[in-house]
Amino acid sequence: MELTGAEIFVECLKEEGVDTIFGYPGGAVLFLYDELYKQHDKINHILVRHEQGAVHAAEGYAKATNKPGVALVTSGPGATNAVTGIADAYLDSVPLVVFTGQVPRALIGNDAFQEVDIVGITRPCVKHNFLVTDVNDLATTIKKAFYIASTGRPGPVLVDIPKDITTARCEFHYPKEITMRSYNPTVKGNKRQVRRALDLMLEAKKPVLYTGGGVVLSGAAHQLTELAHELGFPITNTLMGLGGFPSMDKQFIGMLGMHGTYEANNAMHHADLVIAIGARFDDRVTGNIEKFCPYAKIIHVDIDPASISKNVKVDVPIVGDVKSVIIDMLEELRSRSERPDAAALAAWWQQIKEWQGADCLKYNQDVNAAIKAQFVVEKWWEVTNGDAYICSDVGQHQMWAAQYYKFSKPNRWINSGGLGTMGFGLPAAMGVQMAFPEETVACITGDGSIQMCIQELATCLQYHLPIKVISLNNGYLGMVRQWQEFFYQKRYAMSYMEALPDFVKLAEAYGHVGMRIEKVSDVEGALKEALALKDRLVFMDFITERENNVFPMVPAGAGQNEMILV
Amino acid sequence: MRHVISILMENEAGALSRVAGLFSARGYNIESLTVAPTDDATLSRLTVVTRGSDEIVEQIVKQLNKLIDVVKVMDLSQYSHMEREMMFIKVGVEKNTACEAVKRLADIFRGNIIDVSDKTYTIELTGDRSKLDAFVNALKDYRIIEVVRSGSMGIARGEASLHI
Ligand SMILES: Cc1cc2nc3c(=O)[nH]c(=O)nc-3n(C[C@H](O)[C@H](O)[C@H](O)COP(=O)(O)OP(=O)(O)OC[C@H]3O[C@@H](n4cnc5c(N)ncnc54)[C@H](O)[C@@H]3O)c2cc1C
Ligand SMILES: Cc1ncc(C[n+]2csc(CCOP(=O)(O)OP(=O)(O)O)c2C)c(N)n1
Ligand SMILES: [Mg+2]
Numbered sequence A: 001m002e003l004t005g006a007e008i009f010v011e012c013l014k015e016e017g018v019d020t021i022f023g024y025p026g027g028a029v030l031f032l033y034d035e036l037y038k039q040h041d042k043i044n045h046i047l048v049r050h051e052q053g054a055v056h057a058a059e060g061y062a063k064a065t066n067k068p069g070v071a072l073v074t075s076g077p078g079a080t081n082a083v084t085g086i087a088d089a090y091l092d093s094v095p096l097v098v099f100t101g102q103v104p105r106a107l108i109g110n111d112a113f114q115e116v117d118i119v120g121i122t123r124p125c126v127k128h129n130f131l132v133t134d135v136n137d138l139a140t141t142i143k144k145a146f147y148i149a150s151t152g153r154p155g156p157v158l159v160d161i162p163k164d165i166t167t168a169r170c171e172f173h174y175p176k177e178i179t180m181r182s183y184n185p186t187v188k189g190n191k192r193q194v195r196r197a198l199d200l201m202l203e204a205k206k207p208v209l210y211t212g213g214g215v216v217l218s219g220a221a222h223q224l225t226e227l228a229h230e231l232g233f234p235i236t237n238t239l240m241g242l243g244g245f246p247s248m249d250k251q252f253i254g255m256l257g258m259h260g261t262y263e264a265n266n267a268m269h270h271a272d273l274v275i276a277i278g279a280r281f282d283d284r285v286t287g288n289i290e291k292f293c294p295y296a297k298i299i300h301v302d303i304d305p306a307s308i309s310k311n312v313k314v315d316v317p318i319v320g321d322v323k324s325v326i327i328d329m330l331e332e333l334r335s336r337s338e339r340p341d342a343a344a345l346a347a348w349w350q351q352i353k354e355w356q357g358a359d360c361l362k363y364n365q366d367v368n369a370a371i372k373a374q375f376v377v378e379k380w381w382e383v384t385n386g387d388a389y390i391c392s393d394v395g396q397h398q399m400w401a402a403q404y405y406k407f408s409k410p411n412r413w414i415n416s417g418g419l420g421t422m423g424f425g426l427p428a429a430m431g432v433q434m435a436f437p438e439e440t441v442a443c444i445t446g447d448g449s450i451q452m453c454i455q456e457l458a459t460c461l462q463y464h465l466p467i468k469v470i471s472l473n474n475g476y477l478g479m480v481r482q483w484q485e486f487f488y489q490k491r492y493a494m495s496y497m498e499a500l501p502d503f504v505k506l507a508e509a510y511g512h513v514g515m516r517i518e519k520v521s522d523v524e525g526a527l528k529e530a531l532a533l534k535d536r537l538v539f540m541d542f543i544t545e546r547e548n549n550v551f552p553m554v555p556a557g558a559g560q561n562e563m564i565l566v
Numbered sequence B: 001m002r003h004v005i006s007i008l009m010e011n012e013a014g015a016l017s018r019v020a021g022l023f024s025a026r027g028y029n030i031e032s033l034t035v036a037p038t039d040d041a042t043l044s045r046l047t048v049v050t051r052g053s054d055e056i057v058e059q060i061v062k063q064l065n066k067l068i069d070v071v072k073v074m075d076l077s078q079y080s081h082m083e084r085e086m087m088f089i090k091v092g093v094e095k096n097t098a099c100e101a102v103k104r105l106a107d108i109f110r111g112n113i114i115d116v117s118d119k120t121y122t123i124e125l126t127g128d129r130s131k132l133d134a135f136v137n138a139l140k141d142y143r144i145i146e147v148v149r150s151g152s153m154g155i156a157r158g159e160a161s162l163h164i
Helices: A005-015 A027-038 A051-065 A077-091 A118-125 A135-150 A191-203 A213-218 A221-231 A262-270 A322-335 A342-356 A373-383 A396-404 A425-435 A456-462 A478-487 A503-509 A520-532 B015-025 B054-066 B096-108 B129-138
Strands: A002-004 A020-023 A044-047 A069-073 A096-102 A128-131 A156-162 A169-171 A207-211 A235-237 A252-255 A273-277 A297-302 A316-319 A389-392 A441-446 A468-473 A513-517 A538-543 B002-010 B032-037 B043-051 B070-075 B081-092 B112-116 B120-127 B143-149 B153-156
Touching: A002 A005, A005 A027, A005 A135, A020 A051, A020 A425, A027 A069, A027 A096, A027 A156, A044 A425, A044 A456, A051 A069, A051 A077, A051 A096, A051 A425, A051 A456, A069 A077, A077 A096, A077 A118, A077 A156, A096 A135, A118 A128, A118 A156, A118 B015, A128 A135, A135 A156, A135 A169, A191 A273, A191 A297, A191 A316, A191 A322, A207 A221, A207 A262, A213 A221, A213 A322, A221 A322, A235 A262, A252 A262, A252 A396, A262 A342, A273 A322, A297 A322, A373 A396, A373 A441, A373 A468, A373 A520, A389 A396, A389 A425, A396 A441, A396 A468, A396 A478, A425 A441, A425 A456, A468 A503, A503 A513, A503 A538, A513 A520, A520 A538, B002 B015, B002 B054, B002 B153, B015 B032, B015 B043, B015 B054, B015 B070, B043 B153, B054 B070, B081 B096, B081 B129, B096 B112, B096 B120, B120 B129, B129 B143
Parallel strands: A020 A044, A020 A069, A069 A096, A096 A156, A128 A156, A207 A235, A207 A273, A235 A252, A273 A297, A297 A316, A389 A441, A441 A468, A468 A538, A513 A538
Antiparallel strands: A002 A169, B002 B043, B002 B070, B032 B043, B081 B120, B081 B143, B081 B153, B112 B120
């Protein structure tokens, strides 16, 4: 049967099993919206209040479910508003398919009304993008988009659809499978390399497992836990890898990197073997690359060959999917009679215990003093039994959320690591809450970040999303202020948030519940009260210590073991 | 080191800008770049000449492979290979003496004079980069009006080849 482009668009979404999309209408996508209107029982469209919110919401949905998130925006300003979210998804390897409207084909290149070359604009920050120039290609293009976004190293794919394509007609046929001669990600790791890795693991005296977002993306938390337990090695996670291994496990030595723990960074620095799994040696992790892991051999498992030996030369590269490679490693380990050197490991753990003795995340919460952000996060962890979805914005509060909410499951920690996009948290939480309506979803945010996508509070009302917003209000762009305190002799240039709105009234104006919490003794009660308000969005504005700092900290240019502790 | 990298890619709109964009976005150097369709009309072959340390060139090859439109990449510098570049050069020959001298130089370099006018000769010359450089240099005493160079293209010797 012949269908219009708009009908094909909706059919394709259904074929891909898409149930929820996030978007904002406009001229170029009117036919698409008309078709969504007709089929609203098939696909749930969430109307955001700014296109950046649509893309972050789709990211939140994707990060929580490991399924591709979908966003739909109009041409011109709709498309450019989506760019920040697309770049965010690119840096954090989030599977996303973003549809943008485009002016009719005949007008392309004419500086037509609301025309931008969004394919050109996004080229450096997408995994791939397409401009559909023939309705006959629409279905295959959409199929390819989902395939590319969700396989290999995941990422955002943009499909630009000219308006006249949405009314053109053709026979609809959805390809069941797709093969592309130019795109065949390697899933299975090379057996010989796996054996070499095992050789090194069994010889190591001071090994560390350093695991990242790739574990979460691969759905391999379970396999990783098994491997770590069989080896008995200490394990550290990147910011993106948190939840990939249970934080309460005694082998877990915390996050590493700029705001990582003393024990994790020291273990990396002194290790003789680093086993990197789905982590990309980001500069926030390595610190000064010249001083990084001076004594270690490095094994690196990553699905993207370009991640390997990009920043740090590795000894055993293994290109493949984390889950598949770990399964092979376990099999190889079980087929051998040797086991890791127990005496050496015991001595290594002894050393690590000493570093742990520094208790680097310790803080004092005086009941009569100002509320510390760390305390709020820790209490929230307690009252939610460590089981909530935590979406974060960007800044000091993000680091405290990462340090003090001890994740025990993957896909529950949803934040913007690579691009570090303020404004990510609230819309991401919407995406998560849409995917899991019954779960507790929190947005941990700052007084600066929350104002970057505050308009989404209206979306939350419209769709009854009972997100718990935990604002750690320090009256500063705290992360910026911290750097200015340390490295710019306290010249607080533009990091002071003068004229903050009354967030309680603001929340109420949007139809939600607002609370202001100023006393330490009120923290736990407020959190519990908010939790009890199951079907309401609660905006908790915690007035926190103003000049609190995130520790430990590896200053720029320093080695991993050169941390500022307090 | 100088590397000659050959790329087979989908002959699609935008593919070339992905490659060019990759080089500029990641700060890789491009000495020359040539591209044209192959015997298979769905494929283009692109040759890019770049410079960089082994690590950088390894990253360049990996990043190129990562582009969805790129089907295959070969660093010709790792093989015994041949390189050719083509040049058109238009020279002013107003003086009688110039006519003869330019023609003689073209012959020595095995170039062809492919167009003449009262005042100009246009010579076509193919060779590796240094030969073309030498020819331009040899003509420096004459009035060079235009130089058009194609950029290098390359192919491996013997059995080694880049195909799908
Ligand atoms: C204010 C701020 C402070 C920060 N401080 C820190 C810090 O202290 N410590 C820290 O760690 N980070 C920190 N970050 C985050 C940092 O910028 C990086 O985003 C992060 O370190 C990258 O994490 P990752 O290495 O796990 O890689 P990710 O970005 O999660 O990338 C995943 C890697 O796994 C690979 N991969 C994906 N899927 C698979 C699969 N199926 N199989 C195999 N491999 C796969 C990918 O190719 C990629 O190489 C901070 C960010 C901000 C904004
Ligand atoms: C869109 C964007 N602009 C600027 C920055 C730089 N930046 C990083 S953290 C930060 C301050 C965040 O302030 P706030 O949300 O109040 O969090 P706090 O650090 O105070 O907890 C800024 C401005 C950024 N990451 N993102
Ligand atoms: Mg703040």
